[in-house]
Amino acid sequence: MDKRSIYADNAATTAVSEEVLNAMLPYFRTAYGNASSIYKLGRDAQRDVEAAREKVAAALGAAPAEIFFTSCGSEADNWALKGTVETMAKKGKKHIVTSVFEHHAILHTAQYLEKHGIEVTYVPVSDKGLVSPEDVKNAIREDTALVSIMFANNEIGTIQPIAEIAAVCHEKGVLFHTDAVQAVGHVDIDVKKMGIDMLSLSGHKIHAQKGIGALYVRKGIVLPNLIHGGAQERNKRAGTENVPAIVGLGVAIEAATKNISEKNVSITAKRNRLIDGILKIPYTRLNGDRDKRLPGNLNISIEGIEGESLLLMLDMYGICASSGSACTSGSLDPSHVLLSIGLKHEIAHGSLRLSIEDDITDEDVDYILEVLPQIVDKLRSMSPVWEKMMKGESYE
Amino acid sequence: MLYSEKVLDHFSNPRNVGEIEDADGVGEVGNAKCGDIMKMYLKIDKGVISDVKFKTYGCGAAVATSSMATELIKGKPVEDALKLTNAAVVEALDGLPQVKIHCSVLAEQAIKSALSDYYTRQGIDPLPIVGEIKEPEE
Numbered sequence: 403m404d405k406r407s408i409y410a411d412n413a414a415t416t417a418v419s420e421e422v423l424n425a426m427l428p429y430f431r432t433a434y435g436n437a438s439s440i441y442k443l444g445r446d447a448q449r450d451v452e453a454a455r456e457k458v459a460a461a462l463g464a465a466p467a468e469i470f471f472t473s474c475g476s477e478a479d480n481w482a483l484k485g486t487v488e489t490m491a492k493k494g495k496k497h498i499v500t501s502v503f504e505h506h507a508i509l510h511t512a513q514y515l516e517k518h519g520i521e522v523t524y525v526p527v528s529d530k531g532l533v534s535p536e537d538v539k540n541a542i543r544e545d546t547a548l549v550s551i552m553f554a555n556n557e558i559g560t561i562q563p564i565a566e567i568a569a570v571c572h573e574k575g576v577l578f579h580t581d582a583v584q585a586v587g588h589v590d591i592d593v594k595k596m597g598i599d600m601l602s603l604s605g606h607k608i609h610a611q612k613g614i615g616a617l618y619v620r621k622g623i624v625l626p627n628l629i630h631g632g633a634q635e636r637n638k639r640a641g642t643e644n645v646p647a648i649v650g651l652g653v654a655i656e657a658a659t660k661n662i663s664e665k666n667v668s669i670t671a672k673r674n675r676l677i678d679g680i681l682k683i684p685y686t687r688l689n690g691d692r693d694k695r696l697p698g699n700l701n702i703s704i705e706g707i708e709g710e711s712l713l714l715m716l717d718m719y720g721i722c723a724s725s726g727s728a729c730t731s732g733s734l735d736p737s738h739v740l741l742s743i744g745l746k747h748e749i750a751h752g753s754l755r756l757s758i759e760d761d762i763t764d765e766d767v768d769y770i771l772e773v774l775p776q777i778v779d780k781l782r783s784m785s786p787v788w789e790k791m792m793k794g795e796s797y798e
Numbered sequence: 799m800l801y802s803e804k805v806l807d808h809f810s811n812p813r814n815v816g817e818i819e820d821a822d823g824v825g826e827v828g829n830a831k832c833g834d835i836m837k838m839y840l841k842i843d844k845g846v847i848s849d850v851k852f853k854t855y856g857c858g859a860a861v862a863t864s865s866m867a868t869e870l871i872k873g874k875p876v877e878d879a880l881k882l883t884n885a886a887v888v889e890a891l892d893g894l895p896q897v898k899i900h901c902s903v904l905a906e907q908a909i910k911s912a913l914s915d916y917y918t919r920q921g922i923d924p925l926p927i928v929g930e931i932k933e934p935e936e
Binding site: 706707708709710711714715718727736746747748751783784785786787788789797 | 812815816830831832834856860861
């Protein structure tokens with residue numbers, strides 16, 4: 403079989419689409435005005451920034467005035483948490499609730515806040531990778547300022563019961579934020595119907611460029627600035643607007659949120675064929691709920707091998723993938739997400755994440771299913787862990 | 799993660815992979831929890847390492863350092879193998895990313911562990927010759 407080139411790591415980042423790139427190009431050399439300038443070049447830039455804001459708002463069921471552009475998803479997360487805490491601490495609310503398997507943009511921000519006197523409750527997740535609204539409800543206290551639960555997990559792709567979680571928050575009068583970086587463009591989102599007070603998103607996961615994100619903040623919520631300076635973003639987020647990136651995000655989010663359910667049918671079918679094919683390899687398991695997950699995501703643990711080796715081998719066959727192995731992050735511990743759903747360290751080290759989109763072909767799926775078992779065999783044949791497993795010995 | 803061409807070469811075509819049935823010394827270091835295990839088999843004839851094989855569970859650097867370490871000691875007197883340092887393995891691989899240096903330490907320790915086993919089988923206390931085998935911290 404000829405070597406193919408398959409990008410199966412769309413949860414890490416995506417290529418800028420042609421449509422997005424073309425929309426962005428005029429803003430580098432021709433329409434390069436500063437959106438704060440008074441002359442036409444500036445006014446045009448401002449008009450186009452506002453048009454992009456309308457597109458982002460429309461994609462989420464929000465009003466344009468509720469959308470604030472940021473430099474990335476992490477900035478949006480930082481802003482939502484730090485900003486809400488700053489405001490609410492003045493009212494004596496010094497507690498936030500989040501989950502153990504959030505993205506580090508949330509977890510490390512929460513840990514930072516802990517160092518500054520905020521108490522944090524990290525609700526657990528089930529072995530299927532789902533947060534229980536009941537657990538969130540029980541974690542909320544009198545002094546809870548905010549609940550932040552991710553919309554879909556970045557590693558195992560599980561989609562959380564966001565509307566139910568938002569409902570228990572509102573029942574208790576607590577604000578609800580969600581990091582929807584992985585969900586936007588893959589799941590239908592309506593912030594009003596779902597009761598979301600704040601939502602973070604990122605451009606480069608949906609074929610816009612890296613370095614652009616947005617925070618939706620429901621009307622009525624006033625966040626203090628994270629970045630001080632000029633009057634951009636209605637005085638809430640200083641810094642000259644990244645006009646090409648903002649325009650690109652507008653185009654990208656419009657395209658990504660069009661016909662989501664239609665697109666998902668074919669992606670899900672291919673993803674399921676990958677899951678079923680890979681699970682034929684003995685001593686493998688699917689991580690995360692099979693149905694309540696992003697259509698393009700699969701995360702499978704393969705016993706007896708280590709993730710980074712697996713990724714390097716896949717790369718040699720032209721397949722770009724990801725793993726929750728410690729070695730890929732340079733730390734000693736494997737992914738906190740895989741540990742949070744109860745995986746042992748040694749199982750978590752051997753995990754594989756594929757995140758596909760509709761550009762993947764049936765031939766690509768065939769190729770992955772042909773190549774992967776060969777790689778696993780090769781790595782297992784040189785693995786002392788596999789040797790012990792086959793002899794029925796403990797390797798822990 | 800930037801690996802040198804040599805690391806990638808030793809990872810994709812590891813030298814001396816396997817087992818030696820009638821090995822004179824076998825050593826294993828690391829643990830699956832940390833994500834690295836190396837197992838070394840030595841065949842020793844008249845004080846010379848006539849054959850060496852390894853099996854490794856671990857990342858690209860773990861496989862490459864094991865492979866390189868076996869190349870560096872194969873056909874060499876035991877005394878030379880005792881002197882093999884992780885730095886020599888790193889140098890032979892044209893360097894390793896900082897976070898992967900521990901893999902080279904593991905490769906050095908795996909060889910020492912196999913040599914310890916060799917001396918123990920000979921009825922010789924390995925400790926004064928080989929020194930202590932350091933296990934990675936959990």
